[in-house]
Amino acid sequence: MNNCTTEKIIRISKIVLMAYISFFGLLVMFSNFTDYTTNYQFVAHILSMDTTHNSERTNYRAITSPMLHHRIYWLIITLEVTYTVYCLVGTFHLFQKLNASAREFHEAKKFSIIGLLIGLFIYYVCLQIVGVEWFNMDKSQAWNAKDWARHIVDFMLPLLMYIALRIER
Template sequence: MSNITTACTIRRSKILIVLMVGIFGLTTLVNNFTDYTSYYEYIGQILSMSTTEGNESRRYRAVTSGLFHHRFYWMIITLETIYTVFCLLGVYQLCRKMNASRKEFKVAKKFAVLGLITAIVVYYFMYVIILSEWFDVEYSAQSNAFDWARSNIEYMFPALIYLTLDNDN
């Protein structure tokens, strides 16, 4: 145990944090594929604003096309796949460079950074901006993805900051 340095501990913690995001992505993808219909219907309810109460003046934003619902949902799944692959590839690259020089470890962070940024885009842009703000999901008693997306962002954004800190030398 005396050979474990602070730098080694910090590097391992960064790998673990990215790994958790990758595992979260895998779990999310498994859910999306094994219960596609339920999640598709959920996205469809949000986009069609069928469970939104009040704010009648914004109903013109509703999109009721089933084809659009499928495409929007597949865009989310595609972006989730991208961030999951990037995070897991980032974990692999970081593990390979665990005992490498500071510069090599820093370069190995690129896939993990791309993964975390893509995850933040998925949950902030797709869920918070589009689904919550544009389609008023916060006014739906049945379909409120805002809190779920926000909790993901509250983990992933600080994880991105911590990963990119230059404190693992």
């Protein structure tokens, strides 16, 4: 424990937390590739607004084209892969600079920060803003991921702030 200072524990905690969110990304990717149909159905139902008890005032928002459903789903998958790769690379860079100077460790945060920003775009902008506010996802009894997405954002946003903080000396 002689070499285990508070500064080092803080650095290790940043690496471990990035590893957690990277692991989550890997599981999401695995699910999207191995259970494409179930996840595609979710996207198709949300975009079609067929389970949201929508009114004539909101029907114009629905996207009913299966071709567009697949393309939008592949865009989401691409973003999730990108977020995961950035977080994995960011975790690796932080690990490499664990014993480096404060400046070098801080500079190693770039990929982690970019990955978390992409993750927040997926789970906050795409799901919570567009999914809930535009496609009324929260009105669906069967196809509602609002709370699931909120839990992810509730982890990612504070993690982004923690990673970005320059508290290392």
